[in-house]
Amino acid sequence: xSENTRETKKTLRDELMAREAALSPEYTTExxxxxxxxxxxxxxxxxxxxxxxxxxxxxxxxxxxxxxAALEQGKTVTLPESLPNGIMVARQIKSxxxxxPARYNIPSPTGNMPEIPPExxxxxxxxxxxxxxxxxxxxxxxxxYDRYMPRTPAFRCGIAREQMLLPRVPRGFYDVxxxxxxxxxxxxxxx
Numbered sequence: 001x002s003e004n005t006r007e008t009k010k011t012l013r014d015e016l017m018a019r020e021a022a023l024s025p026e027y028t029t030e031x032x033x034x035x036x037x038x039x040x041x042x043x044x045x046x047x048x049x050x051x052x053x054x055x056x057x058x059x060x061x062x063x064x065x066x067x068x069a070a071l072e073q074g075k076t077v078t079l080p081e082s083l084p085n086g087i088m089v090a091r092q093i094k095s096x097x098x099x100x101p102a103r104y105n106i107p108s109p110t111g112n113m114p115e116i117p118p119e120x121x122x123x124x125x126x127x128x129x130x131x132x133x134x135x136x137x138x139x140x141x142x143x144x145y146d147r148y149m150p151r152t153p154a155f156r157c158g159i160a161r162e163q164m165l166l167p168r169v170p171r172g173f174y175d176v177x178x179x180x181x182x183x184x185x186x187x188x189x190x191x
Contacts, residue, residue, distance in 0.1 A: 008170045013138055016129045020059040020164060031161045032062040034184025039066050039125065042180070042187065044155040048122035050076035052090045052154065055099065055107050060127060061159050067096060078116045079109050080144065088144040090116045118152035126158045126178050130166050135177035135190035138169040149176045157182060 023031075039045055051070050056063040070077045071094070078090035082103040091109035093099065099107035126145055128137035137158055139145060149156055158178040162185050181188040 005170055005172050009138060010141065012170065013129050013141060016138065016164065017059070020129070020161065023059065023161070023163065027163075028059065028161070031184040032065075035061045035159050035161070035182055036065045036069075038182045038184070038187055039157065039159065040069055042157065042182070044157065044180075045070075045123055048075060048155070050078065050116055050121050050123075052078045052080065052116075052121050052124040052152075054125055054127050055079055055096075056127070057106055061161060063125065063159075064096065066125065067093075071095065076116060078121070080148075081109050081111065081113075082106075082142070082144055086143045086147055088148045090118065090121060092116055118148065118154070121152050121154040124149065124152065124154045124156050126156055128158055128160055128164075130164045130169060131158050131160045131178070131181045132166050132169045133188065134168070135179070135181060135188075136169050136171045136175055137178065138166075143174070146174050146176050155179050159183075162186075 053063055053067050067077060076092055078092050080088045081091045082088055091113040093109050093113060100110055102108035128139055130138045156178040158181045160181060160183055162183040177190055179190055
């Protein structure tokens with residue numbers, strides 16, 4: 001990725017994170033509810049046996065109800081463990097109570113929890129700061145998901161608040177698009 005693209009992404013990321021943090025509590029509550037309902041209704045989520053979800057923090061759409069629903073449905077639920085050098089592994093959890101603060105102080109599974117290989121996953125919930133309408137994302141800058149997604153055949157589902165959709169995000173050679181984006185209002189399927 002060129003230095004110009006990297007700097008453009010960083011500037012946009014900072015602007016968008018500030019915008020998302022400033023959204024009204026009423027909007028974020030309704031947005032969280034709609035995103036959760038739409039993810040749980042996806043046929044790809046319903047059919048999935050093994051899922052990689054993420055623990056939302058800051059002003060991100062709340063994924064905790066999705067994690068709990070997947071656990072209640074008896075799915076193999078994994079969350080990412082972030083390792084040095086942008087490496088990520090999917091670790092199986094049985095409860096949110098098992099998580100401990102880890103890299104970036106994000107509650108995460110620990111290295112002694114079972115690792116589920118990428119090829120065994122059916123569905124991945126992908127975080128972002130924003131998505132564009134072609135399925136590309138502006139992530140948090142670590143490159144973890146862009147390195148991980150090409151290693152798995154899983155259905156890649158991005159989630160974003162409707163107000164965090166952009167016409168186009170800056171992208172580099174290694175950026176990977178998702179198969180669908182779920183907002184509180186709609187499901188956008190990417191060809």
